[in-house]
Amino acid sequence: MANTLGEFRSYRQRMNDRIMESEHLGIKRFFNLDTAAYRDGALDARTKELLGLVASLVLRCDDCVDYHLIQCVDAGLADAELHDAMNVALVVGGSIVIPHLRHAFATLEQLRAPRSGAPAEG
Amino acid sequence: MANTLGEFRSYRQRMNDRIMESEHLGIKRFFNLDTAAYRDGALDARTKELLGLVASLVLRCDDCVDYHLIQCVDAGLADAELHDAMNVALVVGGSIVIPHLRHAFATLEQLRAPRSGAPAEG
Amino acid sequence: MANTLGEFRSYRQRMNDRIMESEHLGIKRFFNLDTAAYRDGALDARTKELLGLVASLVLRCDDCVDYHLIQCVDAGLADAELHDAMNVALVVGGSIVIPHLRHAFATLEQLRAPRSGAPAEG
Amino acid sequence: MANTLGEFRSYRQRMNDRIMESEHLGIKRFFNLDTAAYRDGALDARTKELLGLVASLVLRCDDCVDYHLIQCVDAGLADAELHDAMNVALVVGGSIVIPHLRHAFATLEQLRAPRSGAPAEG
Amino acid sequence: MANTLGEFRSYRQRMNDRIMESEHLGIKRFFNLDTAAYRDGALDARTKELLGLVASLVLRCDDCVDYHLIQCVDAGLADAELHDAMNVALVVGGSIVIPHLRHAFATLEQLRAPRSGAPAEG
Amino acid sequence: MANTLGEFRSYRQRMNDRIMESEHLGIKRFFNLDTAAYRDGALDARTKELLGLVASLVLRCDDCVDYHLIQCVDAGLADAELHDAMNVALVVGGSIVIPHLRHAFATLEQLRAPRSGAPAEG
Numbered sequence: 001m002a003n004t005l006g007e008f009r010s011y012r013q014r015m016n017d018r019i020m021e022s023e024h025l026g027i028k029r030f031f032n033l034d035t036a037a038y039r040d041g042a043l044d045a046r047t048k049e050l051l052g053l054v055a056s057l058v059l060r061c062d063d064c065v066d067y068h069l070i071q072c073v074d075a076g077l078a079d080a081e082l083h084d085a086m087n088v089a090l091v092v093g094g095s096i097v098i099p100h101l102r103h104a105f106a107t108l109e110q111l112r113a114p115r116s117g118a119p120a121e122g
Numbered sequence: 123m124a125n126t127l128g129e130f131r132s133y134r135q136r137m138n139d140r141i142m143e144s145e146h147l148g149i150k151r152f153f154n155l156d157t158a159a160y161r162d163g164a165l166d167a168r169t170k171e172l173l174g175l176v177a178s179l180v181l182r183c184d185d186c187v188d189y190h191l192i193q194c195v196d197a198g199l200a201d202a203e204l205h206d207a208m209n210v211a212l213v214v215g216g217s218i219v220i221p222h223l224r225h226a227f228a229t230l231e232q233l234r235a236p237r238s239g240a241p242a243e244g
Numbered sequence: 245m246a247n248t249l250g251e252f253r254s255y256r257q258r259m260n261d262r263i264m265e266s267e268h269l270g271i272k273r274f275f276n277l278d279t280a281a282y283r284d285g286a287l288d289a290r291t292k293e294l295l296g297l298v299a300s301l302v303l304r305c306d307d308c309v310d311y312h313l314i315q316c317v318d319a320g321l322a323d324a325e326l327h328d329a330m331n332v333a334l335v336v337g338g339s340i341v342i343p344h345l346r347h348a349f350a351t352l353e354q355l356r357a358p359r360s361g362a363p364a365e366g
Numbered sequence: 367m368a369n370t371l372g373e374f375r376s377y378r379q380r381m382n383d384r385i386m387e388s389e390h391l392g393i394k395r396f397f398n399l400d401t402a403a404y405r406d407g408a409l410d411a412r413t414k415e416l417l418g419l420v421a422s423l424v425l426r427c428d429d430c431v432d433y434h435l436i437q438c439v440d441a442g443l444a445d446a447e448l449h450d451a452m453n454v455a456l457v458v459g460g461s462i463v464i465p466h467l468r469h470a471f472a473t474l475e476q477l478r479a480p481r482s483g484a485p486a487e488g
Numbered sequence: 489m490a491n492t493l494g495e496f497r498s499y500r501q502r503m504n505d506r507i508m509e510s511e512h513l514g515i516k517r518f519f520n521l522d523t524a525a526y527r528d529g530a531l532d533a534r535t536k537e538l539l540g541l542v543a544s545l546v547l548r549c550d551d552c553v554d555y556h557l558i559q560c561v562d563a564g565l566a567d568a569e570l571h572d573a574m575n576v577a578l579v580v581g582g583s584i585v586i587p588h589l590r591h592a593f594a595t596l597e598q599l600r601a602p603r604s605g606a607p608a609e610g
Numbered sequence: 611m612a613n614t615l616g617e618f619r620s621y622r623q624r625m626n627d628r629i630m631e632s633e634h635l636g637i638k639r640f641f642n643l644d645t646a647a648y649r650d651g652a653l654d655a656r657t658k659e660l661l662g663l664v665a666s667l668v669l670r671c672d673d674c675v676d677y678h679l680i681q682c683v684d685a686g687l688a689d690a691e692l693h694d695a696m697n698v699a700l701v702v703g704g705s706i707v708i709p710h711l712r713h714a715f716a717t718l719e720q721l722r723a724p725r726s727g728a729p730a731e732g
Contacts, residue, residue, distance in 0.1 A: 018716075018719065019712065019715055024694070024697055025280075026281055027696070027697050029277055030697075030700050031708075033270060033274060034708070036269075037209055037270055041206045043203050043207060047169060047172065048206070050173060051172060052214065054176060054177050055176050055177060055180045055211065056214070056706070058181055058460075059181075059215070060549070061706050061709060064706060064709065083164065084170070085165060088159050088160070088173045088177065089173075089177065090460070091155055091460060091518065092174065093181070093459075093460040094456070094459040095518075095552070096424075096459065096543075096547045097460070098519075098551075099551035099552065101507060102503035105510075106503055106506075109506065137471055140472075146449045148453040148457065148524055148525055151521055152457065155518060158514055178462070183465060186461070186464075205268045209268055209274075212271060213274065213705050214704050214706055215703075216700070216701060216705075217308070217701050217704075221308065223263060224256065224262075227259055228262075277701055282698070286688065287691050287694040291657060291660065292695075294653070295660060295661060295695055295699075296698060296702065299668045299699065302584075303702070304427070324652035327390045328658070331390055331392040332658055332661045332662060334396050334582070335392065335644050336582050336583050336647075336666070337582040337669070338583075338584070338585070339396075339579050339582075340425045340430060340580055341582070342429075342430075343429035346377075346381035349384045349385055349388075350381055391646075392647055399639055399640060402636055403575055403576050403579040403580075408568035413538065416539060417538060417539060420539045421546045424546065425546055430580075444530065446530035447530045450531040450536070451536075454526070454536055454539045458540065458543040458544070459547070571637065575634055575637050578637060583644045584666070584669045584674060586644070586673075590622065590626065590629065593625055
């Protein structure tokens, strides 16, 4: 996995660990709720990740966009499907979303890049 | 169709007509793009309406929530599916979304209400 | 208790009941987390209600402002303290907060109004 | 002046008076700063009112939109100019702005309506 | 042209190209609408760029601020005019705008810097 | 003081100086109002800094979070109190606040780090 995205993942993991170490019950429960919201239910996880992606784009949160793009790619969504979702976010959220669209395309480029040989994440 | 929602529809139609009468090319094109964004494409219209619903909830726009709920119900989405999408919006957007969740439930109640006899809209 | 605020309370209660009847586990847990966040902890409930009030003002949510003002008044906060908190919200959030400041003052007026004789809510 | 807009003006005035009566120095100064920001300076008042209108639209505040539309009409701006500014707001802010665009058109309609005979406001 | 701003421009161009290569009709049309919104019309381009700048500041988007500042400087707007517009954005949007005001001043500094000898962009 | 936070402080100071040099009366007065809003009043400075922190988190402004965390630590607030305030922000603002919660924990880590020997700021 290319540079920036890898750094994001390790920073994200390290700081989430710190947050958990605070042992604040409310915060811990919130994190659990957040994870649970994207599990298969009446809607499947794949659709929910698209919902998370569009919500992240219209609220203009690059880290959240990255997180949900990773999940969307893992869930097997094709570029054309992701572009269609991004278009909804763009129309709803307006040109102020464009910088985050650029960010999303840059992240997607990294996620789709052929990785020379090795197992990337694990 | 019950009262408030019917009023919303006719106000919405009347003012959209006014906006079109301005003959502003940019505004007209924007409205076309907006309509087109929810048509079947790489993603189907049904999924796109869910995306529109969640975007509307996290951006906390009651009129937009109403519009997309109407479309979602027309597209055949079940309550359990809509609740699952609303839950994603709630977790992403926080308790500040709750008043709009109440609004969404009130609108959905109207949309699901058995209508005594007559053809409502058409 | 005067009109509008009483109506808000009963609408709020009725729709919260509807939401609970959906039996969506994620949504129910979110509502529990929300309630728990304002209980005495490292910070006391009184301070937390002020935090909720300011968050509601800068996010410009009138229903949330009403809810937290009710709690603040119940917690015994004086007008001067509430005005001081509102001032922070105004400076942080800008003139776009002013309509919600007007709303907050109107609600506070209702909450402070001497109620002729009778037990208002209960 | 037609109904709703007149009501908005008197509610706005009454609550602003209440806010001033709080004698909170910070809040009073903020209101002064707010008024001063739209006076002729390096940019003229007319241009500044357009800036206020667009800021109000993208931040989706109907009361603020009404206030600045009143000022814009007083400053002699033509409908075509206002529509052009609204179009910028629509493109920047996205379809989520549309309900506020409808509101702006409805307000403008009231402001442009021929008033039968009498002096309206004063 | 100094470093960061030059980098922003080339990143912006490269990613916009990528987005266009997606060949998503909705997205392409949105980009066209966005460009068209700032052309001379009932309002001149110079005024529209000021509208774009203020909208970007209150929505707190640094990349958008940079883009519109570049356009504003190209359109011949003086610092005093830009400061006046920024003041409107600050009052409307509140202290939360201040970090973006700092960013705007830093960008403006770069844009006004005498460039040693050579033609910078072209 | 560790790296990033020190850089933030000097950048912040340098750009605030630049902004003051613009001699824009409205902007200067706004900065004064902003400073004054957090002084002891009906509420003490300590409580007001907590209000500033929560407002900054729900509005998702990392620079503002850093500034108010510095003030909160100076005012003697304990980690458990800060976590409790952060939890309110998280519940009100939703998962979109999480990246800023990570940022807040990273900043707090720097602020609490034992500084080898020397007087840090002054």
